[in-house]
Amino acid sequence: MTSPTPNAPTGIAPFRSHFLAEKRIITICFLIALGQFQYGYDSAAIAGFQSMPAFLRVYGYEDPTNPIGLNISTDVQRLIQSLMNVGGFLSAIVMYASHTKLSRRIGLWLGCGFGFLSVSLMIGTTSLGGLYAGRLLLGVSNGFFVPYSVTYMTESAPALLRGPIVGMSTFQTSLGALFGILVDNYCKIYPGNAPWQIPLGVMYIVPTILTVLVLFLPDTPRFYVTQGQDEKAIKAIRRLRGIKDEAYLRAEVEDIKSAFLMEQELHAGVHLNDMFRGPDLRRTLLCFATTIGGTATGVTFMAGFSVYLFVQARVGSPFEWVMISLAIALTGNMAAFPAMRYFGRRELLIWTSVISAGMMYGMAISYTVSAWTDPAASRALVAMSIVFTWIYGIGQGPVMWALSTEIPSQRLRSQTVGTASGLNFIVGWVVSFCTPYFINPDKLGWGPKYGYIWGSSNLILALWTYFYVPETKGRSLEQLEELFEKGVSARKFSSYVVERQLVDDVVGESSEEKGKATVVQVDDAEKR
Numbered sequence: 001m002t003s004p005t006p007n008a009p010t011g012i013a014p015f016r017s018h019f020l021a022e023k024r025i026i027t028i029c030f031l032i033a034l035g036q037f038q039y040g041y042d043s044a045a046i047a048g049f050q051s052m053p054a055f056l057r058v059y060g061y062e063d064p065t066n067p068i069g070l071n072i073s074t075d076v077q078r079l080i081q082s083l084m085n086v087g088g089f090l091s092a093i094v095m096y097a098s099h100t101k102l103s104r105r106i107g108l109w110l111g112c113g114f115g116f117l118s119v120s121l122m123i124g125t126t127s128l129g130g131l132y133a134g135r136l137l138l139g140v141s142n143g144f145f146v147p148y149s150v151t152y153m154t155e156s157a158p159a160l161l162r163g164p165i166v167g168m169s170t171f172q173t174s175l176g177a178l179f180g181i182l183v184d185n186y187c188k189i190y191p192g193n194a195p196w197q198i199p200l201g202v203m204y205i206v207p208t209i210l211t212v213l214v215l216f217l218p219d220t221p222r223f224y225v226t227q228g229q230d231e232k233a234i235k236a237i238r239r240l241r242g243i244k245d246e247a248y249l250r251a252e253v254e255d256i257k258s259a260f261l262m263e264q265e266l267h268a269g270v271h272l273n274d275m276f277r278g279p280d281l282r283r284t285l286l287c288f289a290t291t292i293g294g295t296a297t298g299v300t301f302m303a304g305f306s307v308y309l310f311v312q313a314r315v316g317s318p319f320e321w322v323m324i325s326l327a328i329a330l331t332g333n334m335a336a337f338p339a340m341r342y343f344g345r346r347e348l349l350i351w352t353s354v355i356s357a358g359m360m361y362g363m364a365i366s367y368t369v370s371a372w373t374d375p376a377a378s379r380a381l382v383a384m385s386i387v388f389t390w391i392y393g394i395g396q397g398p399v400m401w402a403l404s405t406e407i408p409s410q411r412l413r414s415q416t417v418g419t420a421s422g423l424n425f426i427v428g429w430v431v432s433f434c435t436p437y438f439i440n441p442d443k444l445g446w447g448p449k450y451g452y453i454w455g456s457s458n459l460i461l462a463l464w465t466y467f468y469v470p471e472t473k474g475r476s477l478e479q480l481e482e483l484f485e486k487g488v489s490a491r492k493f494s495s496y497v498v499e500r501q502l503v504d505d506v507v508g509e510s511s512e513e514k515g516k517a518t519v520v521q522v523d524d525a526e527k528r
Contacts, residue, residue, distance in 0.1 A: 022157075022161055022241060024240065024241055025156060025157060025158070025161075025165070025240050025241045025242075026161070026165060028156070028217065029152075029153040029156065029157060029165045030168055031209070031213055032108075032149050032153055032210075032213075033149055033153065033168045033169050033171075033172040034172060034206045034209060034210055035108065035111060035142075035145030035148070035172075035206070035210065036146065036149060036169045036170075036172040036173045036176065037172040037173065037175055037179075037206055038115065038141075038142065038145055038176060038203065038206040038207070039142045039145060039146055039176065040172065040174060040175065040176030040177040040303070041176035041179055041180040041203065042084075042138060042142070042176075042203065043176075043177060043180070043304055044176070044177035044178070044180030044181045044184070044303065044326070045180035045183065045184055045199045045203075046080060046081065046304065047181075047304050047306050047307050047308065047322075048180065048181055048184030048185070048188075048319065048322075049184070049196050049199075050072050050077060050305070050307065050308045051068060051307045051308050051311045051318060051319075052184065052188055052195055053068060053069075053070055053195075054188065054190075054193060054194070054195035054196055055196040056068075056070035056071065057070065058126050058193065059072065059076055059128065059131065060072040060073070060076070065441070066311075066312075067312070067314060068311060071440075071441070071442070072440075074436045074437060074440045074442055076128065077308075077436040078432065078434075078436050080131060080135050081304050081305075081433070081435070081436075082432040082433040083136045084135055084136075084138060084139035084142065084428075084432070085139060085425040085426065085428040085429030085432055086136060086139060086425070086429055087135070087136045087137060087138065087139020087140040087141070087142070087143055087425075088139045088142055088146070088421065088422070088424075088425030088428070089139075089143070089422045089425040089429070090139075090140055091110075091139075091140050091142075091143025091144050091421075091422075092143060092147075092418050092419060092421050092422025092423075092425060093422065095107070095144075095147065095414065095417075095418030095419075095421070095422075096415055096418050096422070102414070103219045103223055104148050104152040104155070104220050104223055104414075105214050105217065107144050107147075107151075108144065108148050108149065108152070108210055110144045111141050111142070111143075111144035111145035111148065111207070111210070112207035112208075112210050112211045113141075113207075114137050114138070114140045114141035114144065115138065115203065115204075115206070115207040116204065116207055117137055118135075118136075118137035118138035118140075118141055119138070119200055119201070119204055121133055121134040121137065122134035122135070122200050123200050123201060126193070139425070141207075143422075143425065147417045147421040149169070150166060150401055150405050151220075151405055151413065151414060151417055153165055153166050153168070153169070153405075154166055154405035154406065154413075154477075155221065155222040155223065155477075156220050156221065156240050156241075158241070159474070159476035159477070159479075160474065161341075162402065162406065162477075163340040163341065163345070163399075163402045163406075163472075163473055164336070164338070164340050164341050166398065166401050166402040166405060166406075167333075167336045167337060167340050167397075167398030167399075167401065168337070169397075169398065169401045170336060170392075170397030170398045170401060171330070171333035171334065171336065171393070171398075174326060174329050174332075174333045174389070174393055174397075175330060175333070177303060177326050178323065178326040178327055178329075178330060180199065181319060181322050181323045181326060182323060183202055184199055184307075185319040185320065187199060188319070217239070217240070218232065218235065218236040218239055218240065219232075220236065221236045221237050221240075221252070221253065221256060222260075222410060222413075222477070224236055225253065225256045226260060226410070226411065230253055230257060233253045233256065234249045234250065234253050237252055237253065255476070256410075258478075259410060259477070259481050260410050260411060262481070264411065272412075272415055274412065275412055275415065275416055275419070279484045279485050279487065280408075280409055282484065283407050283408050283416070283484055284408065284412075284419075286403070286407045286468065286469065286470075287403075287405075287407050287408045287416050287420045288419075288420045288423055289464065289468075290400045290403040290404040290407070290420075290469070291400070291420035291421060291424045292420075292423060292427050293396075293461050293464075294396070294397065294400050294401070295427050295428050295431060296427075296457045296460070296461055297353070297356055297392055297396050297397075297454070297458060297461065298360055298457065298458065299389075299392050299397070300431050300432065301431060301435055301450065301454060302385060302388065304432060304435070305435055305439060306322050306385070307322050309439060309448065310322065310382075312440075312441060312447050313367065313377070313378060313447050313448055314378060315381060315382060316378070321382050324386070325382070325385055325386045328386050328389070328390055329386070329389035329390050329392070329393045331393075332389070332391065332393030332394035333394070333397075333398075335393075336393060336394045336395070336397070336398040339395065340398055340399065340402065340473070344471050344494065345402065345403060345471055345473050346465060346466075346469055346470075346471050348395045348399050349395060349396060349399045349403075349461075349462075349465045350466055351395070351462075352391045352392070352394065352396045352399075353395075353396060353458045353461045353462035353465065354458070354459070355387070355391045356388055356396065356458045357455045357456070357458035357459045357462070359384040359385070359387050359388040359391070359455075360384075360388065360451040360454040360458060361451060361452065361455035362380065362451075363380070363381050363384045363385065363388075363448045363451040364448055364449045364450070364451035364452040364455065366380035366381060366384070367381070367447060367448040367449055368449060377448075381448050396461075403469065403472065404420060405417055406472045406475075406477065406480060407470075407484075409481060409484070410478075435450070438453075468490055470483070470488070470489075470493035471490075471493045471494035472493070475493075475498075479498045482498050482499060483496060483498065
């Protein structure tokens with residue numbers, strides 16, 4: 001058996017050289033991640049609408065006891081948030097049913113089409129029925145945008161940069177949220193319905209950009225390999241990464257193809273329910289858990305109800321404080337790029353989950369021991385929400401996005417990620433549907449005390465990560481196939497010596513060396 005090459009380099013110099021060599025794919029993935037920008041923008045904009053007088057005069061009611069004199073009923077608040085998740089679940093069903101036939105590009109185009117339709121519907125109506133239909137269709141749009149943009153980045157990025165590149169999803173989500181609140185804040189002074197119609201109109205921009213962008217991009221190399229189109233896979237790598245060396249391109253595609261064929265041989269005659277059989281069961285459950293784990297952090301609660309929460313907690317200038325919080329959170333998102341390169345996925349997720357738990361408990365305790373009108377409690381709420389969003393941006397968000405798309409097997413990735421996304425939309429629907437009941441004064445009126453629930457869920461997430469989540473940093477998707485097939489335990493993933501060579505290790509070598517670096521040849525037929 002040929003000796004395997006070492007795993008991917010981990011020093012600063014190799015990382016910098018890879019970064020410069022792969023600047024084209026980094027730029028492309030940054031633009032593809034605009035699908036996440038749209039999701040973040042919408043979440044923040046709708047969060048602002050719930051405390052915007054112009055919107056509440058149309059869809060809310062007068063409430064002299066509320067700090068702004070207007071409020072939104074719990075039922076309306078539930079539906080405008082939760083129908084998004086229902087739409088996302090419908091998209092997941094389509095992804096599951098389409099199996100491998102629906103390409104990543106088509107998925108992104110579907111997101112654009114439903115995005116145009118939903119925004120037009122919400123701008124053109126002032127009825128609750130039209131608003132609900134628009135929210136449902138926007139959920140369908142995001143249900144295509146979110147998983148397909150992440151899958152496109154995962155399957156196109158080189159192994160060494162895959163984690164940081166996929167981590168850009170969280171950066172784009174936070175950047176979109178910041179823009180959503182900014183537009184809300186500066187439009188709230190306009191007369192009539194303009195304060196909420198203008199922010200909705202801004203949501204035409206991302207579908208327009210992606211519609212044009214995808215016209216000029218190929219599908220992912222791994223998608224072409226699954227369709228038996230090896231030459232297109234080579235051309236896709238050449239266009240996406242700017243690599244001209246033919247030997248390297250064929251080595252890369254051969255590595256992808258060999259892993260795919262090995263899976264097909266080992267699982268001949270399989271069906272979609274194979275997600276729940278053999279080694280794929282473990283991978284499926286991990287994918288589901290990491291996807292749902294994003295919601296379990298409490299970020300859905302903070303993103304969807306932050307302005308409303310600040311208003312009910314008597315925080316002065318709530319829009320401005322949410323903007324400051326999101327702006328600071330962006331620095332965490334930017335720090336995620338190097339953090340995911342230099343720290344393991346496991347340790348980053350464990351420690352950030354513990355800190356997030358502390359922030360959620362702190363918010364709840366501050367309003368348990370102090371009066372709601374106490375300025376000290378308001379300052380504590382703002383400070384801890386800022387720390388929470390920053391910690392989520394540097395660790396929990398990007399790590400779980402990366403894990404959820406790295407872990408599924410190649411032949412089942414689209415279906416596994418799509419199904420996980422659907423389950424997450426269900427969990428998100430439950431959170432969005434129940435949250436108003438906890439924080440709205442016309443029901444339980446817990447306000448920041450709702451943090452007790454999310455502090456506990458973050459602690460559970462930290463414990464689960466320690467016992468079950470494997471370390472995937474520095475591994476190619478093909479190497480992960482080998483590790484899962486061999487049943488390597490979670491805590492031994494990082495130290496296990498794999499047989500498959502990492503083709504990315506030879507970037508920068510001579511053409512002669514690249515030609516030799518195709519795939520590790522294994523003499524033992526059983527191992528092959």
